Every structure is written in structure tokens, then in C-alpha cells.
Amino acid sequence: MQPMHKGRFADPAVEERFQQVGRRYRVPFVRVYGVLFMLIALAYSVSNPLLLAPAANARVAVWLGLTLLVAGAYVGATFWDGYVRKPVVDFSCLVLLQLLIGQVNVTLFEHLANVQAHLHAVATINRLAVTAFAAVTLAARPRLFLLWLGCDVLQWLGQIFADGTFPAEIVYALLSYVSGAVVMVAINLAIGVSSRWAFALAEALDVERGKNEAMVHNMLPAAAVEKIRDGRMVADAYADVSVIFIDMVGFSKLAKRVSPGHLVELLNGFFNHADRCAAEHGVEKVKTIGDAYLAIAGGNVACGNSADAAIAFARAVLAGVDEIGRVAGVEVGLRIGIHSGPVVGGVIGATRMAYDYWGETMNIAARIESTAPVNGIAISERTWLRARDRADFGAPRSELLKGVGDTCVFHAGPAQPDDLAPDPELPGISAAA
Structure with a gap:
């Protein structure tokens, strides 16, 4: 006014x-x-x-x-x-x-x-x-x-x-x-x-x-909107969140085979399904990057146990893979990586503003995703220890992650030949822990 x-x-x-x-x-x-x-x-x-x-x-x-x-x-x-x-x-x-x-x-x-x-x-x-x-x-x-x-x-x-x-x-x-x-x-x-x-x-x-208002709150958290209106900087620290990184398998090859319209239809179906799952499980969608979907549990959207919320969200997304592929008429495969830890969130810039998160936790989640089986989930040891719902996860594995080094990772999903026995380098951790 x-x-x-x-x-x-x-x-x-x-x-x-x-x-x-x-x-x-x-x-x-x-x-x-x-x-x-x-x-x-x-x-x-x-x-x-x-x-x-x-x-x-x-x-x-x-x-x-x-x-x-x-x-x-x-x-x-x-x-x-x-x-x-x-x-x-x-x-x-x-x-x-x-x-x-x-x-x-x-x-x-x-x-x-x-x-x-x-x-x-x-x-x-x-x-x-x-x-x-x-x-x-x-x-x-x-x-x-x-x-x-x-x-x-x-x-x-x-x-x-x-x-x-x-x-x-x-x-x-x-x-x-x-x-x-x-x-x-x-x-x-x-x-x-x-x-x-x-x-x-x-x-x-x-x-x-x-x-x-609806459009702004769809892009930014309510607290961030109030800070921007008051002329304050939007910068928040979160000590314990679970980052979920979802990527579509073989997207580059698929993009060469199907028409652009067909590709957009496929991505739209995938992202809409992920959005519905995020709303259902109290997970915050951060952004999409090409064919990848980035979300966070325990950030601006309150939830109980961030690791359990992230895993439940990941399972719900995977449960709809077959339906996404049926509607699109092509075979769809997803990999999901989850890592828990501290992040920093905020809004940077004055145009096309969006609330984003930064920190090593984000990078590790993206790296862990690459180790997941097709239509499966990979979680870090920190997420595994934080979660109470570990039923589908097998024995720990040691994965060499780019820029991170050897990392203990747990997998859930279609069985892989080398997933049947625990890693000898990790004797202190078992599925019954």
C-alpha cells in the first residue's frame, strides 16, 4: 500500500x-x-x-x-x-x-x-x-x-x-x-x-x-518470504537434515531415442509423482536439475525423524516407477541416494529467487546416488544410524566416492551379486545393529 x-x-x-x-x-x-x-x-x-x-x-x-x-x-x-x-x-x-x-x-x-x-x-x-x-x-x-x-x-x-x-x-x-x-x-x-x-x-x-502469494509460497518457504519482505537476508543453518537425490537411469540415451515432447511428458509425469510423494511424507522439494530431483527432509518442512521421512519418501517414489513407465510407454529406472547431516539454506540474488541448500551433505547425497542399484536406494552410514526403519537395507558396503573417498553405504532394492555378503572392511556394523 x-x-x-x-x-x-x-x-x-x-x-x-x-x-x-x-x-x-x-x-x-x-x-x-x-x-x-x-x-x-x-x-x-x-x-x-x-x-x-x-x-x-x-x-x-x-x-x-x-x-x-x-x-x-x-x-x-x-x-x-x-x-x-x-x-x-x-x-x-x-x-x-x-x-x-x-x-x-x-x-x-x-x-x-x-x-x-x-x-x-x-x-x-x-x-x-x-x-x-x-x-x-x-x-x-x-x-x-x-x-x-x-x-x-x-x-x-x-x-x-x-x-x-x-x-x-x-x-x-x-x-x-x-x-x-x-x-x-x-x-x-x-x-x-x-x-x-x-x-x-x-x-x-x-x-x-x-x-x-500462492506462487511465491510455492517457490519459497513462508519464513523466507517474510524475511524478504522485511528486507532481511535469508540464511538459515540446519544441523540435521536428510538430503534425497533422485536421478533417472540412462536419461541421455533415452533423450536421443524419443521426441522432445515425449521426453517432457515423461519428466512431467516423474516430477509430478515425486511432488505428490513429497507432500504425503512431509518432504520438501528443493529443485529439479535436468532429469534429477532434489529434496530434503527436516529443512523448512517439519518432520519427526528426517531419515525415516526421507526413506519413506524414496520408497513411495520407487513404488510408482512402473506406472510412470506405463504411461510414458518406455522403461523407466531410478536411482536414489540419501545422506544426513548439516546444511545451510537461503536465498541468493534478486531475480528468479529460489530457496536453495548448500554444504557437503548435498554433495555426498549426489555421490551416493550414483552407487544405488537401478530402482533402488543407497543411504549413507549416518542416515542408516539415524533411521529406525532399516528393514530393506542389507549389509554395509565400502564405496569410493569422487571427492569424498571411501564411504560406508547401505543399499536397498534389486539384489546385486556382490550385495549378498557384508564388506570385510566393515566388521563392526551389521544389519542387526
Whole structure:
């Protein structure tokens, strides 16, 4: 929301845009009011010769002619491109109209006073003040306002005709009341229309804001969003998470065999399935890298035991491999690696922001994934010790990981020939530990 200062926007540029946009929306109503004003002046011009003495009629005709000229010029000015940037046009025209109508009223009042008429035309102005209040109060309810106006007209006519006043006064009172009532009806409609525009705009903005909020929270954790809004750096440390790295087997060869559209369909099916599994098991999706899927248990999304959540997620993903392949019409194989340890998470950069994680734990998980059997899971010793659900994992193996060295790894999945016996280099760890 734009900051305000003394009833105006603090930013002069914003204030200027607000004024111009408001004036642009009011242009149709200004034209309607101008035309109504000209019609009322014409009505007076037609009635005056029948009610006024020649001298008084001549003076009123001059003032009304000038009034028509100014009102016409006012309406014409609204078609000028620079009108919305020049509020002085409204001010000048309204001042001139006020002076001219004042002169017309002076002449009419002098005539009515000379014939000793009751000045019901003057009293009508007081009723129109209440009518103006009703027009604003009952905005956006034109039928209710017209009903109220009808009741007021009946009451007013009863007062006018009650004492049999001079005919000239009745005509001028009718002209004053009808002209004012017509303007009030136009004001009631204008306020209703503008209010509906504002409401529709606010509703549309709320819908778009909701979509944007959902999109932002889909990309960033809620806590990170709040920090970014406050202008704070997003940097978090997590002491114990389990990183899951999933890769599709033989993706490069597959990409050469199938069409790009078929490949995108396959990846979309795989990633959507992984997303559903992540939501089901309380695992946070971090990102996709080509055909690889990276997720974390125990980071921004709370879970009990991060290792158990990661393993359960991995098993759920593997359970859908056959269905993914059936839908895509090709054989699909996945390898999954899991490693537990500390990571650092945060948001870097100002464009295409995404919450990411860094640290050695991430690298080891990716390296362990490469040792997993096809459609199987490989976990590090640290994850194995952290997990309570170890049922499917066999004996430990020593794997030489690039950039890491010899690492104790446990496998679960299709049996491999050398998975049937424990590694002699790791006598202290057994499946029953």
C-alpha cells in the first residue's frame, strides 16, 4: 500500500497519477452533468418569456445564453487530450457558472419579490440539500433512491399547492426542484457505478494478490518470504537434515531415442509423482536439475525423524516407477541416494529467487546416488544410524566416492551379486545393529 501523508500520497508521482486516473474516470459524468445543466438552462429560457416582464426576461436571457456557452465549452474541454492534467479547467468553468447562475437568480428573485410571491423556489434548495445526502447515502441502490425521491416529490407538491400560490412561483419552484432532482439522480448513479468499479478492481486485485502469494509460497518457504519482505537476508543453518537425490537411469540415451515432447511428458509425469510423494511424507522439494530431483527432509518442512521421512519418501517414489513407465510407454529406472547431516539454506540474488541448500551433505547425497542399484536406494552410514526403519537395507558396503573417498553405504532394492555378503572392511556394523 502506498504511504500517505496529510491525506495525500507521500510520493508526488503517485499522487499525480491518482489525480489523473480519477479525472479520467470522471470524464463521462462531467459530460453528463454538463449536458443536464444545458438542458435545465434551456428549460428556464423557454419558461421565462411566459412569466417575466420583457426587461427582466431580456436580462435573464443574456445570463442564460452565457451560461449555455460556458457549459458547452466545459463539455467540449473534456474531449481535449490535456484535460485530465489541467484541473484548473474545472475550477474556472465552475466559478463562471456559479457567477452566471447567481445573476439569473438575482433577477428571478427581484421579479418574484415585486409580485409579492411566496419564495418556494428558494425553499426548494433546502430540500435539495437533503436530496443530495440521500443520493450519496443510497448510492448503488438506485431503485431505493428513486422510491425515496418519489415520496419526497409527493410531499413537496402537497406543500406547494396547499396555499394556491402565484403561478410563476410554481413554475420556478418546479424547475428548481426537478432540475436539482435530476442532477441528484445522476449523482446517485455515478457514485454507484464508480463504487462498483472500485469494488470490482479491489476484488480483482485480491484475486491476483492471492495468486501471486500462492506462487511465491510455492517457490519459497513462508519464513523466507517474510524475511524478504522485511528486507532481511535469508540464511538459515540446519544441523540435521536428510538430503534425497533422485536421478533417472540412462536419461541421455533415452533423450536421443524419443521426441522432445515425449521426453517432457515423461519428466512431467516423474516430477509430478515425486511432488505428490513429497507432500504425503512431509518432504520438501528443493529443485529439479535436468532429469534429477532434489529434496530434503527436516529443512523448512517439519518432520519427526528426517531419515525415516526421507526413506519413506524414496520408497513411495520407487513404488510408482512402473506406472510412470506405463504411461510414458518406455522403461523407466531410478536411482536414489540419501545422506544426513548439516546444511545451510537461503536465498541468493534478486531475480528468479529460489530457496536453495548448500554444504557437503548435498554433495555426498549426489555421490551416493550414483552407487544405488537401478530402482533402488543407497543411504549413507549416518542416515542408516539415524533411521529406525532399516528393514530393506542389507549389509554395509565400502564405496569410493569422487571427492569424498571411501564411504560406508547401505543399499536397498534389486539384489546385486556382490550385495549378498557384508564388506570385510566393515566388521563392526551389521544389519542387526
